[in-house]
Amino acid sequence: NPETNLLEQKQKMAHYFTFLWIVLVLLFQYSVLAEDGEIRSSCRTAPTDLVFILDGSYSVGPENFEIVKKWLVNITKNFDIGPKFIEVGVVQYSDYPILEIPLGRHDSGDSLLAAMESIHYLGGNTRTGKAIQFALDYLFAKSSRFLTKIAVVLTDGKSQDEVKDAAEAARDSKITLFAIGVGAETEEAELRAIANKPSSTYVFYVEDYIAISKIREVMKQKLCEESVCPTRIPVAARDEKGFDILLGLGVKKKVKKRIQLSPTKIKGYEVTSKVDLSEFTSNVFPEGLPPSYVFVSTQRFKVKKIWDLWRILTIDGRPQIAVTLNGVDKTLLFTTTSVMNGSQIVTFADPQVKTLFDENWHQIRLLVTEEDVTLYIDDQQVENKLLHPVLGIFISGKTQIGKYSGKEETVQFDVQKLRIYCDPEQNNRETACEIPGFCLNGPSDVGSTPAPCICPPGKPGQPGPKVSKAQLAIFVKTYNLN
Helix, strand or coil: CHHHHHHHHHHHHHHHHHHHHHHHHHHHHHHHHHHCCCCCEECCCCCEEEEEEEECCCCCCHHHHHHHHHHHHHHHCCCCECCCCEEEEEEEECCCEEEEECCCCCCCHHHHHHHHHCCCCCCCCCCHHHHHHHHHHHHHCCCCCCCEEEEEEEECCCCCCCCHHHHHHHHHCCEEEEEEEECCCCCHHHHHHHCCCCHHHHEEEECCCHHHHHHHHHHHHHHHHHHHCCCEEEECCEEEEEEEHHHHCCHHHHCCCEEECCCCCCEEEEECCCCCCEEEHHHHCCCCECCCEEEEEEEEECCCCEEEEEEEECCCCCEEEEEEEECCCCEEEEEEEECCCEEEEEEECCHHHHHHHCCCCEEEEEEECCCEEEEEECCEEEEEEECCCCCCECCCCEEEEEEECCCCCECCEEEEEEEEECCCCHHHHCCCCCCCCCCCCCHHHCCCCCCCCCCCCCCCCCCCCCCCHHHHHHHHHHCCCC
16 A cells, blocks of 8 residues: 555654654763763773775775775774874875875864875885885874874785884884785785784785675774773683773782682682772773673672672762672673663573572673673573663773672672673683583693502512413513513
């Protein structure tokens, strides 16, 4: 029915404009808060010098270079531009580098994006090493800001000059280098020589320029990790970017009693009601949190009330982010920010959640992305919940662990681990082997070697049978003992 279809279209348009109006109102409120002196901290705002070094040689071609420019614009849209936030520079190179956009030239996103769209394709040979050195000498070296410095090198072929020395000089100057190779002509060893280590984090490959859009979100996440996650946590054979919240809240100084997760050698902390595990958020998460992260905590408790295992509060005490354990109905709640109304809460009520309340050791893991949050208990996926778009956090309040919800009173519980990993891929690498008996035959489940038995000698045994000379000769010949 044409009239019915027209009515449905009008209703959809009405819903769309209503949603758009709500978003505009919220953005206005957000800007007012910023004007009042408090800005939401996230990778959008983390002060960073970011330089893109783009291959403009003949092998790229004008059509593919237009694709690169669109990719560049789409990534840059995720950041707030200005002297207090992110400053972006662009170098295009072929036989020689050209400074397309100096760092700090643009103090607004609109003018920066317009400048990116107006870059003209160069053409020529590929001299990547010279371009990296140029970015170091004429962009980063001239920046007066002491902050995170990142360079992203994008190329589709082997360089006709040496890249190793220039890349090492950049890293010596505390510049983090990413390398993106496009197409089959790129050389893996060269990309590894350009980028920071590990290569699995800082080197990317795509089959062609059309496919470059596939790594846009991953690249955005990696850039965010560099700007908001300055510290590393030792994990197995590698260090992961993240936040050890227990250390950030001074647990080693504040909690005197250590407990052993018997029969393992792993130790935890016994938190009592007399301990206050609180710290200013600006000291724990100085630039906020990345858009995606992994929350991990290993604990045991007897509390039957509602309490916050971890929470980040505003300056007036409102929860912005929280992991809450409801001992009344045996559920787990996750609170985070929201574009829609400031905050949002999702409840995990799967039957497996009840195991958290059995007074034994358990690991809680939350994989948080921009679209959803997934709960894992003891390495098992339990439940997934969708999220509305989120905002950054205010860092003027406090970060706390082990508090009754809505109160400053500390909960009595035991905790072994409480941390955030900035790389969402760590969710696939993390295990719950710190829990006694969980990883069979794992290092934590191998007991100590028993002490040697010190016993008095027993009675002498019966003498063995006699061996003839003929039998002895056969034995010696058989085993080549002569």
